[in-house]
Each structure stands twice: as structure tokens, then as C-alpha cells.
Amino acid sequence: MDNGSVAEVKEALAGVGYLADEPAALVSFLAQKLDKPVLVEGPAGVGKTELAKALSRATGRELVRLQCYEGLDEAKAMYEWNYRKQLLRIQAGGSQGEWEDVQDDIFSADFLLERPLMQAIASPEPVVLLIDEIDKTDQEFEAMLLELLSDFQITIPELGRIEATTMPIVVLTSNDSRELTEALKRRCLYLWLDYPELEREMEIVRLHAPDLPETLARRLVEVIRMVRSLDLKKPPSIAESIDWARTLLLMGAEDIDQETFTQSMSIIVKHRTDIDLVAERVGVKLADPLRAES
Amino acid sequence: MAAKLLGFCEELRGEGVAVGTSELLDAFAALSEVDWTSREDFREALAATIAKSQDDRRVFELLFERYFFRSAEAEAVQHGVTEHQEGATPAGEGERFDMSELSEAIREAMEAGDDDRMRDLARLAIAAFGRAEGSGVVGVDVQRIRRTLGLTAGQQPPNEDGSERPPIDREQLTGFERHLRRELERDLIERTETLPPSRPLAELDRALPTSPTQDLAAVHRAVSQMKRRLATLGHEQRGRKKGQMVDVRRTMRASLETGGVPLRLRYRPKRPRRPEIYVLCDVSTSVTSASVFFLSVLHALHDSFRKLRSFVFIERISEVTEVFEHERDFATIAQRISSEGGVADVSGYTDYGRVWLEFLTEISEELDPRSTVIVLGDARTNGREPHAEVFAQVAEKAGRLFWLNPEPKLYWNYGDSVMAAYERHCDGAFECWTTKHLENFVNVVAGAAPTPE
Helix, strand or coil, X not given: CCCCCHHHHHHHHHHCCCCCCHHHHHHHXXXXXXXXXXXXXXXXXXXXXXXXXXXXXXXXXXXXXXXXXXXXXXXXXXXXXXXXXXXXHHHHCXXXXXXXXXXXXXXXXXXXXXXXXXXXXXXXXXXXXXXECHHHCXXXXXXXXXXXHHHCEEEECCCEEEECCCCCEEEEEECCXXXXXXXXXXXXXXXXCCCCCHHHHHHHHHHHXXXXXXXXXXXXXXXXXXXXXXXXXXXXXXXXXXXXXXXXXXXXXXXCCHHHHHHHHHHXXXXXXXXXHHHHHHHHHHHHHHHHHC | CHHHHHHHHHHHHHCCCCCCHHHHHHHHHHHCCCCCCCHHHHHHXXXXXXXXXXXXXXXXXXXXXXXXXXXHHHHHHHCCCCCCCCCCCCCCCCCCCCHHHHHHHHHHHHHHCCHHHHHHHHHHHHHHHCCCCCCCCHHHHHHHHHHHCCCCCECCCCCCCCCCCCCECHHHHHHHHHHHHHHHHHHHHHHHCCCCCCCCHHHHHHCCCCCCHHHHHHHHHHHHHHHHHHHHCHHHCCCCCCCCCECHHHHHHHHHHHCCCCCXXXXXXXXXXXCEEEXXXXXXXXXXXXXXXXXXXXXXXXXXXXXXXXXXXXXXXXXXXXXXXXXCCHHHHHHHHHHHCCCCCCCCCCCHHHHHHHHHHHHHHXXXXXXXXXXXXXXXXXXXXXXXXXXXXXXXXXXXXXXXXXXXXXXCCCCCECHHHHHCCCCEEEECCCHHHHHHHHHHHCCCCXXXX
């Protein structure tokens, strides 16, 4: 998939179980062509992280993942000096070695602990680097990433510059909980992932729950869309649709009627107030057409 | 083509999208990789490299349509190409359009979800109504055309021959309306040969959150950010180095790593103090429009902070901490506050002076430098004595005092607003009527630069 067209990328992604829409496929394609990082934003659970994983599967590259959180720093993201090993080296070679030798030696690559970013850069094989939930970190960390993202290199004061030998595909995801800096955005391609269209979501659900009959899948996606259109604190994501589909399979449900819905509703709605609202609006709607039919 | 793209970026910049040279270079690089003949690919490639946020993307979409449509039109005029609507629909060949047939065709297109066809049909519909007859106001025209075509969402009346017609999905109808709107806008641009004045996005932005839960969720997000920042910044951090205690036990432990040499001192961890927050919220009629927003802020604050006491006031002050603690549902809270908040028995005119006096006598002993007081109100005293000196005392006793005003800064100190008298004593006074403002407030409190509006 390293060469080729947008359509081929899309196909390759579909081949590993990720149904990308046009923009997602195009941006993935451009990311490889232009060697630019991709910034993926969108509501929770629309498959942002999954896109990176799918890319790694489709390209046969290893996935290096950096999960961001508040207080994440260089030492955990890039590299750290192996303090203990350095001490050992000093103690072991204290008698014969000259101090200069030791000094040079303990700040060499042997004493470096590679963290995800460093790993991605130094890897001899090209990788997919996933920087997950970048919005959870603070701005300082973003600034630190800039060098990596634009030049694919890391500067270590004691060692000098380490340049990437192979170009990683970099995917950054963000839940949009914080506005990212302009500098970071400028270096990335931007992709907004949203809830999919009815047809596409149905395909996704059926891909992940192949035993689900088509009529039921359609019904499920329709109900999910109905739920999403309500004013909820946390609308159900694609991941939750899939979970729900699997639950329905386990329950052996043949149709989504009011009863099955109330029983399994907690899979897709996860706030107390939301549950009340959904039960009130959707539950009743589900009851009606059935009565009309029978 | 390069010139066209540059012109497009120039327009984007005019609308406030930050398009840098590096974005432009990326755009060109991206375009050299995709197929130009596919409109979709062309647009997405541009969008991925140029529009770097949801808002930018919206502006981008609008401008993209407009810009490339217009340049196409310009070319057409230059080369003397006239537009003719050929074969757009089976019913569209004649001079007059048959309304019911057109309406049928649109229904079909909507049902099939065929975007291109809907666009063609929208143009036809506009043409059928005659461009000259338009009111000139796009929104009005859209609705008029829709009504004349007899298109409404929901169940449809049966056909003349009695056969059932499928119901129209609201989303699909909005989709068609969007096409109509776009075509009408294009028309307008063509006729007047000017771009419409900058779009009213700013107006939309101003709208108060009208209580839907998602706005509530946004408020909750902003407040949870605020919680972190209030807890880690300000007083709690002052004098951090001072008075730190070496933890001998942990230092010795750590020294084992380094062969028994205590290279690194370990300190007793400092437990961050919980911030104490007092919130006073105006619920009088002058701030009716904002009070829902304020109450949702209060609601969110209660979610995040344990040590929070909240008060509502109009003429007098009334503590509602308990209401918030015992009720989780926002709607119920709002109702309970209005019914039993204890403020319903008064004239409905705010008396800030009296509020401060009461607050001071009731609470002052509990205020200390660790406490933060947040006032949500418009500072309109209805001509009564503001008692700014009492307010100053409150401010002095409390560690920090912030004022969030639901009015734009422009209106402060006009009429009976005495904001200036209070503002002097505040650690910060902010206008606040959207979640964006709230975030801004949080940022300022955290010491960061305010986000640009």
C-alpha cells in the first residue's frame, strides 16, 4: 500500500477491517506521500485510534504508541539516561579508565533508554507512530514535539542530533478538549472524523459482528442514530454500536423491541440522566411501530 | 491554477483562517499527489492541508463553494458561455416547470440521498420561481420555495391517486434546504457581484446556551479544567520550596540505588489544600437570559468541588448548597431553586449592597486567604446603595475574588450598572455568557494568556 492511489489505500484499510470514508483514506494517502504527520480530531469513539492501528496493519509496520496524559514529560516520551547503568560503569571502570573516557562513554547510545518517540525515530524498520490524546498534555510538551514532527529528528544535548533513518507515519489524535497550538497544527495534515453515515456504520457493525442479520443491523444503526439525535451528555460512539451488536447476538435477539432495548440500553448510554431521557423517547418509539404491525 | 489557489487562500485569510506559507506549500504538495479531476479529492486534499480545525473547516467549505463557483462563472462570462439547464431532470426540459412533477422529483432525490441531483433540482426550483421574484433575503426565499413545493418533514399526505408516499426525513429535507440556500446565495453573489458581508458566525457564537445537556457538558468540561487549575495554581504553590521537610526514611531508601550515597533528597510530599469556593449567583430578572447558564456553571462546579458553597440572590441572599448536593438532575435543580430558593418572596430587584452586608455577616468568619469567591451577576443595583466598601471587606477577607458578568464589557457602567465600583476590588472581572468565555476565565485564572475571541 506504500504506493498507489487513494482507492488502493482505502481498499487496504478495508482489508484489515477498517472502513475509511473518503477524507480519511485521502489523508492517510497524503500522509504517506508527503511524509507529514496527521492530526485526527473528532468525538470520542469514532475510530481515531483505530485508524492508526489499521494503518499499521495495512502497511505491515510496527505500531509505536505513546499514550498522553497530564504531566507526561520528555523522560517518559523520548529518552532517559540509564542512571543505574551509568553508575555501574563508573564504579566498574573506576580504576583503569581515564575519567575522560568514562565521561564520553557513559553518555553514549548504550546508556540511553529509548521511549516511544525515540523508538519510532531510531527504528531501522519504518513504523507507525501513534501519539494518542495529545490534548491531554500541556503546551510545553507540544512544543517539544515540534522538532520531531517537522524534521523527524530528536536532539539530545550530550549526543547530538538523531535523525530518522526511515520515515514513520505519525498519527496524532485529539478529543478536542483543548485547542492545540497553531505551531503544532501547521505541521500536520488535519482530519476530522465524525459519526459515519447510516450505510457506512452498518457496514462497520456488520464487519465486527458478522453473524448479525442485516435487518437487525439496519434496525440497530437506525436506533443508534435516533439516540444520537437526542440531546445527550455522551452520545453513543461507533465502538458502542459494535458492543451493542455483539450484546444483541449474545442475547439472541431477533428484533430490537422495547424490552430488548431497555435491557441492553446501558451498553450504549452511560449517564444516568441520559438513560432516563433515552428510555423515555426511544423506548416509546420502539413500542409504537410494533403495536401497529401486530 | 496557482493564482486561483492563492486567491482562495487570500479570501480564507480575510475570513480569519490562519493560512500560512507552509500551509500553502503543503497544499501544493498535496495537490500534486491527488487526482485533480475528482472534485472530492481536490477539496479534501486542500482541506486537510489548510483548514486545521472544525471552525476553519466550516469557513473553508463555505468559501470553497463560493470561490470556485465564482471563478468558474467568471471564466464562463469571459468565454461567452451561457448557462443552460439541460436535462437536469426529466421534467426540466420545458419552459415552465410543473410544480407537482418537480416536487415529486425532489422527493425521489431526497429519498435516494442523491446529492448532485438535489443540487440540480434546487437550481431548477429557484429558476421555476423566477429570480426576480425573490425577496432578496435568502432565508425567506428558501422557506417560501419549500412551502410552495409542499415539502414538509414527517408523514406525507397520500398522492392524488390515493397511493401512499414515503415520509420525508427531516435530515434529508434540511439537506435540500441547504442546496436551495447555497444556490440562492450564489445567485445573490452573481447579481450583486460582491461577497455577502462577513457571515454572522459571530452572532451565533453570542447565543446563550439554551440549556441543552451538551452545552451543559461543555460547561462541565470547562469547570473541570478550572478545578485542576485552581487546585494547582495560586496560593497553594506559593512558598513551595520554603518549609519543605526532608523525608529521612525515603531518602535513605533512595540512597540504596546509588550505593548508599544520598545523592537525591526526598521530601515529604505536600498535600495540596483543597480550594474553598464560594459562589454567589444573581437570579434576578435582569439576568434571566443568563441565569440558566449560570446555574449550569454552578451545577458543574458542584460536580467538581467538594468544598463549595453556593448562594443565589436577588434582594437577599439564600444558600442553595444543599439543593445542589442532593439533586443530580439539572432540570430539577433549576426548578427547585426557583421555587424554594428563598428568594422568591421579594420584589425581584437586585440589591447588591444588602447582599454584601448579609454575606459578610453570615459568612465572613469562614472566609480566609485560601477561599475563592466567585460572583456571577450584572452589577445592576436598580439605583440602590452599592455598598462598595462592604464588598471591599469581603474581597479583603477572601483570598481571591472574581466577578463574571453576563453583559458585554461595553454595557458595563451604563445605566444602573456599578461594575466599576466593584471591579476595583476584584482580582479579576470577566464578561461571561458562553462556554468560551468560561474557558477564557479559566485560562486567565490559570495565568495563561486569554484565548483570542
